[in-house]
Amino acid sequence: MLSVIAAVAALNGVFLAVGYCLLAPALKELPALVWTTFAGIALLVGAAAIGVALCVLAALGLQTGLRTLLSVAGVFAVAGGLAALLAPQPRLQTIRFRITRPRRSQLAGAVFGTAAAMFVACACALTVFAAFRSSPWLNDTYTFWLPKGLVLGSHGLDDRLFTQNDQYVGFVSPDYPLRWSVIGGLEMDFVRTIDLRAVNAQISVLLAAFVASVARLLWGRVRTWILWTALAFLVVSAELLHETQSGGADVPLAVYVALTVLASLLWLASGEGFFVALAGVAAAAAANIKVEGAPQLVVLVVLPTIVVWPIVRRRGAILIAALVAAWATSVPWLVWRARHDVPSDFDLRSAFDPGYLADRAGRIGPSAQAVVTNLVGRDWPLIVPVFFALTILGVVIERRALWLLPAGVFGACVAFWVWTYWAGATPLDFWLSTSAYRVVDGLLLATAVTIPLMAERVLQDLDARRIARISGAD
Amino acid sequence: MRATRQDNFHVARIVTAVLVISVFGLLASSTAVTESVLARLPEYAPILRKLPRYEGQRGDPDLGRLQASIDVAAIRRAAEFVPDDALYYVEAPEPFAEDVRRVAQLYFLPAAAVRHATDAEWILAFRSRSLPSGVKDVESIALSRDLSLIRVARD
Numbered sequence: 349m350l351s352v353i354a355a356v357a358a359l360n361g362v363f364l365a366v367g368y369c370l371l372a373p374a375l376k377e378l379p380a381l382v383w384t385t386f387a388g389i390a391l392l393v394g395a396a397a398i399g400v401a402l403c404v405l406a407a408l409g410l411q412t413g414l415r416t417l418l419s420v421a422g423v424f425a426v427a428g429g430l431a432a433l434l435a436p437q438p439r440l441q442t443i444r445f446r447i448t449r450p451r452r453s454q455l456a457g458a459v460f461g462t463a464a465a466m467f468v469a470c471a472c473a474l475t476v477f478a479a480f481r482s483s484p485w486l487n488d489t490y491t492f493w494l495p496k497g498l499v500l501g502s503h504g505l506d507d508r509l510f511t512q513n514d515q516y517v518g519f520v521s522p523d524y525p526l527r528w529s530v531i532g533g534l535e536m537d538f539v540r541t542i543d544l545r546a547v548n549a550q551i552s553v554l555l556a557a558f559v560a561s562v563a564r565l566l567w568g569r570v571r572t573w574i575l576w577t578a579l580a581f582l583v584v585s586a587e588l589l590h591e592t593q594s595g596g597a598d599v600p601l602a603v604y605v606a607l608t609v610l611a612s613l614l615w616l617a618s619g620e621g622f623f624v625a626l627a628g629v630a631a632a633a634a635a636n637i638k639v640e641g642a643p644q645l646v647v648l649v650v651l652p653t654i655v656v657w658p659i660v661r662r663r664g665a666i667l668i669a670a671l672v673a674a675w676a677t678s679v680p681w682l683v684w685r686a687r688h689d690v691p692s693d694f695d696l697r698s699a700f701d702p703g704y705l706a707d708r709a710g711r712i713g714p715s716a717q718a719v720v721t722n723l724v725g726r727d728w729p730l731i732v733p734v735f736f737a738l739t740i741l742g743v744v745i746e747r748r749a750l751w752l753l754p755a756g757v758f759g760a761c762v763a764f765w766v767w768t769y770w771a772g773a774t775p776l777d778f779w780l781s782t783s784a785y786r787v788v789d790g791l792l793l794a795t796a797v798t799i800p801l802m803a804e805r806v807l808q809d810l811d812a813r814r815i816a817r818i819s820g821a822d
Numbered sequence: 823m824r825a826t827r828q829d830n831f832h833v834a835r836i837v838t839a840v841l842v843i844s845v846f847g848l849l850a851s852s853t854a855v856t857e858s859v860l861a862r863l864p865e866y867a868p869i870l871r872k873l874p875r876y877e878g879q880r881g882d883p884d885l886g887r888l889q890a891s892i893d894v895a896a897i898r899r900a901a902e903f904v905p906d907d908a909l910y911y912v913e914a915p916e917p918f919a920e921d922v923r924r925v926a927q928l929y930f931l932p933a934a935a936v937r938h939a940t941d942a943e944w945i946l947a948f949r950s951r952s953l954p955s956g957v958k959d960v961e962s963i964a965l966s967r968d969l970s971l972i973r974v975a976r977d
Contacts, residue, residue, distance in 0.1 A: 352881065455830070455834060458831055458835060459834050459835065462835040462838040462839055462842075463841075463842050466839045466843060467842055470842065470843060470846035471846075473846075474846065474849075474850065474869055474870075474873070478869045478870075478872035479872075481872040481879060482872055482878070482879050483879040483880060483881060483882060483884045484883070484884060485884050485886075487883070487885075487886075487921075487924070489883075490883040490924060490925065490928050491924040495928050495931055499932055502931075503932050506934075508934050509934060515936060515937060516934050516935065516936055517923065517927070517934075517935035517936065542881070542898075542928060542929060543881030544881050544882065544883060545879070545880075546881070586863075586865035586866055586868075587865075589866070589869050590865075590868045593868055593872075726865065727865055
């Protein structure tokens with residue numbers, strides 16, 4: 349067990365160091381204490397940058413073991429350090445968040461916020477502890493995610509195993525992107541043997557880093573009690589906690605999808621360059637974890653940006669350009685796949701063929717039922733109900749159609765998953781029972797990070813009305 | 823007056839933090855408390871049953887219903903005999919074949935599994951009493967009651 353703890357600490361230490369180097373241009377001159385509050389973001393950024401770079405190098409024919417890791421980490425560290433030295437002064441102002449201070453009437457809020465913050469911290473600590481003591485329950489972990497990573501680390505993309513052929517027993521799901529496999533392989537390199545607990549530990553560390561990142565990004569932008577309560581809604585979701593022990597790529601993907609959504613929202617709202625850069629890095633990670641990463645972000649980020657285009661014209665264009673650049677990092681892998689005739693489980697041409705879809709219309713009902721059931725089930729008890737309650741409140745209070753946009757995006761993402769199951773060739777009952785409970789993770793985490801922003805907006809509206817009423821009475 | 827109010831804020835926060843941490847500390851340290859929570863909230867069992875007073879899992883694959891049947895430690899031992907550049911074949915009956923094949927792949931890598939026994943240099947046999955046709959036994963290593971590793975040559 350000690351070797352697992354040391355290995356996970358060492359790998360994440362590399363991620364953290366690289367992440368801080370990459371954040372250095374934005375953080376320089378800030379006090380050391382403020383730097384520490386960026387630890388979650390630094391870890392996710394470092395893991396994303398290294399993972400994506402190793403995926404590109406793997407597709408170009410390199411091995412992704414420890415030597416390559418340290419080389420890539422060194423390059424990023426030097427690049428970040430140089431950028432920090434050369435960064436112009438004004439850019440430093442961009443992420444100096446306001447710190448909200450409690451007013452006299454907010455004692456109850458401060459106590460409640462502290463309780464929620466401690467609850468979130470303790471729940472994350474228990475989750476990380478439990479993950480270190482669990483072996484992945486999802487067989488995908490040992491049937492393909494981790495084995496692929498082991499081969500990538502020692503031999504690179506071995507044609508015999510990464511393509512389907514008559515002579516060798518290749519990997520299951522050969523079309524899946526490589527990032528989660530690469531990370532798993534590195535974990536085993538650090539452990540120096542095969543110990544699957546390290547994979548779960550890595551998932552739990554990523555989730556804890558995500559929670560810390562959301563807290564940092566929203567600090568000073570929403571009331572602290574709202575922030576921590578919303579994060580508490582997330583960490584009481586039993587299915588999310590259970591999936592930190594799956595070993596699968598769904599929680600890591602969800603973390604980066606939700607981080608992209610939050611960073612994109614903050615970019616569109618504030619225009620601070622730090623956020624669009626963060627959105628780009630997170631989107632690149634998402635695209636290189638699972639095939640559904642990029643399409644989900646089209647639905648969750650690109651689609652709403654186009655809807656509000658008249659309001660966000662320039663920022664929207666920069667955001668979409670950043671996402672396209674991020675997704676371009678998966679091109680080397682797609683080229684490798686195409687050159688080696690690696691088939692996809694999902695036939696995109698059929699998925700847009702009306703005749704094909706009409707013949708399979710019977711799949712729509714069960715798919716919709718499974719997706720919706722998993723979104724609002726007992727194991728994700730609070731996120732969706734609170735999200736829709738806030739939507740209704742917002743519509744009633746402000747009477748603006750814009751309040752319907754988050755719900756519309758939510759519906760579009762549900763439709764995306766129903767369409768995926770509808771158009772896919774896999775037997776439906778098997779497919780739904782083995783995946784519908786986890787493909788919704790990205791949508792749920794993305795929904796969870798919008799809750800504090802929506803709640804803050806509702807409360808600001810109510811505050812403004814109260815002040816207006818008092819002023820009117822005077 | 824202002825300083826006193828700020829002090830009250832700090833005290834209230836510290837007391838709240840200590841209370842919440844204490845509740846979690848109790849949860850982590852007392853099996854009785856953990857079990858009473860689980861009786862009401864069984865969905866948190868995957869987390870709470872991994873707390874210090876419970877037995878953690880090992881780092882081997884969790885094979886679910888097949889856990890008792892497939893000896894992962896024996897497959898680990900087999901991997902020590904198979905060279906990195908070797909070709910191997912897995913001989914196992916249903917419903918074990920796929921799991922044995924995948925667990926073997928995890929530990930035998932970078933050695934590659936082949937689809938036909940005649941292409942193999944090694945055979946991992948699970949509950950199998952005879953070799954596939956086309957190969958002959960060169961060396962046999964008994965790993966467990968059900969598993970054996972056989973170095974083979976073409977017949």
